[in-house]
Every structure is written in C-alpha cells, then in structure tokens.
Amino acid sequence: MTPALEARGLRREFGHVRALDGADFDIDPGEVVALIGDNGAGKSTLVKALSGSLAVDSGELYSDGERVTIDSPAAARALGIETVYQDLALAPHLDPVQNMYLGREVMRSGLLGRLGFMDHAEMKEKTQRAFADLGATVRDFTAPVGSMSGGQRQQIAVARAAAWASRVIFLDEPTAALGVVQTRNVLDLIKRVRDRGIAVVLISHSMPHVIEVADRIQVLRLGRRVATYDAKETSMEELVGAMTGAINQEAA
Amino acid sequence: MITATQPEQDAAAEERPKSALQRLVSAQAFQILGVLLVLIVLFSIAEPDAFLSVNNFRNVVVNVSILAIIGVGMTFIIITGGIDLSVGSVLVFSGVVAAKVMTALGGQGVGVSIVGALVACGSGTLWGLFNGVVVARLKVPPLIVTLGTLGMALGAAQILTGGIDLRGAPTVLTDTIGFGRLFGQIPYLSLIALVVVVVGAVILHRTRFGRYTYAVGSNGEAARRVGVRADRHLVLVYTLAGFCAGLAGILNLAFFSSTTIAGQSNTALNVIAGVVIGGTSLFGGIGTIAGTVIGLFIPAVLQNGFVIMGVQPFWQQVVVGAFLIAAVYVDQVRRAAATRGASTRRSLSSRFSRPSGARRKEAQ
Numbered sequence: 218m219t220p221a222l223e224a225r226g227l228r229r230e231f232g233h234v235r236a237l238d239g240a241d242f243d244i245d246p247g248e249v250v251a252l253i254g255d256n257g258a259g260k261s262t263l264v265k266a267l268s269g270s271l272a273v274d275s276g277e278l279y280s281d282g283e284r285v286t287i288d289s290p291a292a293a294r295a296l297g298i299e300t301v302y303q304d305l306a307l308a309p310h311l312d313p314v315q316n317m318y319l320g321r322e323v324m325r326s327g328l329l330g331r332l333g334f335m336d337h338a339e340m341k342e343k344t345q346r347a348f349a350d351l352g353a354t355v356r357d358f359t360a361p362v363g364s365m366s367g368g369q370r371q372q373i374a375v376a377r378a379a380a381w382a383s384r385v386i387f388l389d390e391p392t393a394a395l396g397v398v399q400t401r402n403v404l405d406l407i408k409r410v411r412d413r414g415i416a417v418v419l420i421s422h423s424m425p426h427v428i429e430v431a432d433r434i435q436v437l438r439l440g441r442r443v444a445t446y447d448a449k450e451t452s453m454e455e456l457v458g459a460m461t462g463a464i465n466q467e468a469a
Numbered sequence: 470m471i472t473a474t475q476p477e478q479d480a481a482a483e484e485r486p487k488s489a490l491q492r493l494v495s496a497q498a499f500q501i502l503g504v505l506l507v508l509i510v511l512f513s514i515a516e517p518d519a520f521l522s523v524n525n526f527r528n529v530v531v532n533v534s535i536l537a538i539i540g541v542g543m544t545f546i547i548i549t550g551g552i553d554l555s556v557g558s559v560l561v562f563s564g565v566v567a568a569k570v571m572t573a574l575g576g577q578g579v580g581v582s583i584v585g586a587l588v589a590c591g592s593g594t595l596w597g598l599f600n601g602v603v604v605a606r607l608k609v610p611p612l613i614v615t616l617g618t619l620g621m622a623l624g625a626a627q628i629l630t631g632g633i634d635l636r637g638a639p640t641v642l643t644d645t646i647g648f649g650r651l652f653g654q655i656p657y658l659s660l661i662a663l664v665v666v667v668v669g670a671v672i673l674h675r676t677r678f679g680r681y682t683y684a685v686g687s688n689g690e691a692a693r694r695v696g697v698r699a700d701r702h703l704v705l706v707y708t709l710a711g712f713c714a715g716l717a718g719i720l721n722l723a724f725f726s727s728t729t730i731a732g733q734s735n736t737a738l739n740v741i742a743g744v745v746i747g748g749t750s751l752f753g754g755i756g757t758i759a760g761t762v763i764g765l766f767i768p769a770v771l772q773n774g775f776v777i778m779g780v781q782p783f784w785q786q787v788v789v790g791a792f793l794i795a796a797v798y799v800d801q802v803r804r805a806a807a808t809r810g811a812s813t814r815r816s817l818s819s820r821f822s823r824p825s826g827a828r829r830k831e832a833q
C-alpha cells in the first residue's frame with residue numbers, strides 16, 4: 218500500500234540542538250500509528266513539521282507517493298491533513314456547530330451569502346450528522362463548548378478534524394487531561410475515524426492506550442525513528458526499552 | 470474492553486440541552502432588562518405624571534441615541550477582548566473637522582450637510598483604522614493605543630479650533646437630524662440610532678463577520694489555526710468602532726449645534742459602562758447589541774428619574790458605578806462557573822449564595 222503520508226530523513230536544528238536528526242515516518246490509509254518517545258525525542262517537532270507548523274532544514278515528504286512540500290498549515294489542510302492540538306484550539310464561547318465550521322462557514326446562496334450571511338441550518342444539520350457518524354456524545358449543539366466536559370471538548374476537536382481531514386489526522390496527547398470514561402470515548406472515536414479510511418497519528422505517553430488503539434507503533438529517540446512495532450506483537454517492556462535506547466531496531 | 474455502553478453513561482452524566490426559554494432567562498442582557506423595567510416601574514410609581522409621559526420617554530431615548538451608536542462599535546471591540554477609550558475624542562474631532570469643512574463650503578443646504586456627514590464618518594473611520602492597525606499589527610495593548618488616540622484626537626481638535634467650540638452646523642442639519650421628528654413624534658436622531666443598532670445587531674449575530682468577532686475574542690489562537698485572519702479582523706472591528714464614533718460626531722454637532730470639545734471626556738467611559746452592564750464580557754467572547762442598548766438605558770433612566778424626583782443627580786453616578794461593579798462581578802462568577810464545567814442552568818441567586826468556590830477567578 219502507498220503510504221498516506223511518508224517522511225524521509227527530516228532534519229531540523231534549533232541552535233545546537235538537533236530536534237530532528239534524519240527522522241523517518243510513514244503511515245498507511247486507515248491505519249492508526251502511535252508515535253512515542255521520551256520527552257525531547259522529537260515527537261512534537263515531527264508533528265509540527267508534518268502538519269506545516271514548522272519548516273524543516275532538509276528531508277522529503279510524500280503524500281500518496283507524490284513528493285509534496287508542507288510549508289504552512291494551509292498547505293497541510295489542502296492535502297487533507299488536520300491536526301488536533303494538545304490545547305484543543307476550540308473557541309470556548311462558541312457552540313459545537315460554530316466551532317466545527319469556524320473558518321469554513323457555509324454561506325447562504327445568492328446575495329445574502331455575499332453580504333456575509335451564513336447558512337445556520339445547513340451547518341447544524343451537517344455537524345449533527347458528523348457527530349452521530351462518529352458516535353460523539355455531544356448532545357447540546359447550542360451551548361458554548363467551554364461549558365462542556367474535557368472529554369466532550371476533545372470529541373468535538375477530533376470530530377472537527379475528522380470532518381475536514383481526507384488523509385491524515387494528528388492527535389497530540391488527546392487523552393492527557395481526561396478521565397477514564399472520557400478517554401474511552403476518545404479512543405473509540407479514533408477507531409471509528411480509522412475505519413473510515415483516514416490515517417490517524419497518535420502521540421501519547423500512555424502505553425496501554427497506545428497498545429490498545431494503534432496498529433503500529435513508531436518509537437522516536439534523539440530525533441530519529443529507532444523502532445517500529447506491530448502493536449499486537451509488542452509489549453510495554455519492549456516499547457520502554459526502545460524509548461530509553463536499550464533496543465535499537467533500525468540501527469544501521 | 471467495554472465499548473458499547475460507555476457513551477450512553479457519559480452522556481447521562483452531561484447536561485441536557487437547555488430550551489430556548491432557559492437560555493433567554495439565563496442571559497445577562499435579559500436579567501438586566503428586568504432591572505431596567507423595575508427601575509421604570511419604581512419611578513413611574515413615585516412620579517406617575519412627570520416620569521410616565523411620552524415626552525419624558527422621548528427625552529430619555531434621545532439622550533441614549535448618540536451613546537447607542539458608539540455603543541454598537543464598542544460592543545464589537547469589547548467582544549474581541551479589546552477596549553476603545555478614544556471614542557469621545559474621535560467624536561469631537563470628527564465634529565470639528567465636519568464643522569470646519571461645512572463652514573468653508575458655506576451655505577445652510579442639504580448638500581453641505583451631506584458632505585459634512587461624510588467627512589465626520591470618514592475622519593472617525595480613519596482614527597479607528599489607526600487604532601486597529603496599531604493594536605493588531607504592532608501588538609500594542611488596546612488600552613494604551615486608545616488612551617493615546619484619546620489624547621491625540623482631542624488635542625488635534627483643540628489645535629484646529631484654538632480650543633473654542635465651533636457652531637458651524639447648517640440649519641438644515643440642526644432642524645432635521647438635531648431636533649426634527651418623523652410624523653412629529655419620533656426624533657430623527659433616534660431613528661438613525663435605531664438603524665445603526667439593528668444593522669449592528671444583524672452583523673454581530675447573523676453574519677460571518679460577527680462570528681469571527683466572537684471567535685477572535687474567545688480564542689484568537691484557535692481562530693488563527695483554522696485560517697481566520699484574526700489581525701485583519703481586529704483592524705476592521707476598530708475601524709467599525711471609529712466609523713460609529715464619527716457618525717456620532719456629526720449627530721452630536723447637529724443636536725447641540727456645537728462641537729462640545731470639553732463635554733465628551735466621560736463619553737467613552739459611559740459607553741463602556743453601558744456595554745459592560747449589558748452583559749458584554751471585558752474578557753472577550755461574550756456580548757450582545759441588545760444588552761448594550763439596555764445597559765445604556767439604565768444610567769439614562771436613573772438620571773432622568775432622579776432629576777424628576779428632585780434627588781441630586783450626582784447620585785446617578787454613584788448608582789451607575791455600583792451597577793458596573795455588580796455587572797462585572799456577575800460576569801466573573803458566570804465565567805468561573807462555565808470554566809469549572811458546572812451547570813450554567815443555576816439561577817443567578819443561587820450563584821450569589823455559593824461560597825468561595827464560585828469566586829475563584831477563571832484561568833484563561
């Protein structure tokens with residue numbers, strides 16, 4: 218299968234710090250790949266580079282086998298790549314529908330639309346359908362998202378990314394601040410997104426979650442990919458070993 | 470691995486959707502409308518003849534009209550989390566420039582008046598544009614930027630006039646917009662204000678421009694990440710507020726037949742007080758035009774009622790000040806409750822009776 222997104226030899230230095238030191242990455246359509254690594258291993262830098270928030274010094278990116286450059290979030294969006302940031306990036310005073318369509322409002326047809334009037338009914342209906350498809354447990358579509366639970370907000374953020382992404386979604390620590398039930402909902406949501414053929418990249422420190430939800434696990438260490446595991450055939454010990462440098466699968 | 474039943478459990482723990490009525494009742498604008506109605510009833514009982522008359526209500530409405538026009542622009546700005554202290558000075562400057570131009574053109578006709586109105590709106594727009602560019606592009610805090618333009622616009626107006634008020638308003642302007650009434654009943658001044666208020670409310674609540682105003686004030690970074698041009702939007706919002714102040718400038722000139730250079734030092738603060746009393750949050754993201762209009766009526770009704778009752782009108786400032794503090798306190802409590810994820814369905818009174826927890830300042 219052609220990877221939905223592939224990176225080869227990404228390098229990025231911040232002063233004397235090599236955040237990415239020839240990092241590789243690949244993910245197939247309809248696959249959940251977990252990206253793990255100790256603090257400072259380069260996970261966040263890699264995600265930023267792949268989602269257009271950060272320029273790399275060198276390296277190549279391929280989307281569906283074609284060479285691409287992702288030099289801005291807009292470029293990433295144009296390729297069907299969406300990112301759910303750790304701090305959610307929802308507007309707390311807007312309701313789920315308004316957040317869902319923020320920056321992508323559906324305008325009324327004709328003159329009214331040109332005057333800036335929006336098609337509320339259309340946006341609300343599509344949002345409700347998108348949430349229902351994903352089984353998101355958001356019931357109140359007119360309350361500000363700031364009044365909702367962390368889990369619901371995370372679901373809205375994931376559902377928004379899923380609605381607009383056609384290729385890849387990056388999720389940066391999506392369950393970090395969530396309780397048990399809320400985490401379960403978000404993990405289920407991730408599986409449903411994957412089942413629609415979208416590639417999901419999951420960054421997480423939680424090994425049990427990673428092993429449960431991911432198909433493959435790629436381990437970053439000191440700015441490079443040091444190992445890739447099939448999630449069904451690996452163990453916590455093996456992953457920790459790779460993260461700490463005890464195991465180096467890809468060492469040349 | 471239990472997956473099937475969990476979402477339902479989660480949902481049961483969450484709040485049920487609120488009905489439209491519950492939402493309306495819990496809105497600060499609605500609660501403040503109740504306060505306004507109570508005030509009107511109290512004054513009506515106290516002074517049924519003098520207070521409860523068409524003439525008196527018309528007076529109150531006229532007094533609010535010019536402030537309401539400025540209030541529309543101010544509401545947009547405060548929803549973005551900003552502030553504009555310069556509106557009073559911009560009003561004066563616009564009036565001065567318009568008066569100068571109209572005097573230079575000469576005559577008392579309609580054409581001259583229209584030119585004057587355009588000049589006033591244009592000069593206000595330019596001041597707003599300047600505020601917006603400095604706030605959004607140069608990242609100077611709006612409090613400082615508009616404190617600066619407050620001085621600059623007032624100083625420029627005084628330089629242009631030597632500090633002496635101009636009285637160069639054409640009679641056609643003062644007779645129609647200043648004192649004229651449609652069908653002999655409805656002041657044109659208030660009609661213009663009504664149009665501005667309605668247009669402002671439609672833009673804020675129905676259009677994408679309004680949506681972005683809330684989004685930028687709620688979480689500017691989130692808006693940027695989804696492709697909203699937040700900086701450009703801020704520039705436009707400040708420009709809009711400048712336009713409103715300019716329009717208020719020509720109306721003020723028509724109403725007073727004077728540029729009122731020394732008379733506008735409290736205008737910005739009065740408008741801000743009205744906007745905030747009306748439920749618009751100084752922290753951004755929350756607010757309505759209707760609330761602003763109601764919030765502006767409360768000081769006006771108080772002043773009017775006190776004058777009629779023979780209470781020293783200075784009391785109005787004391788009471789309005791207390792209202793302002795109470796309004797911001799309620800806003801704080803509300804935001805703290807919302808951040809905790811607590812039920813926003815709780816009534817206002819129960820929020821006040823809550824102990825220390827409710828007073829915790831919110832984090833964002």
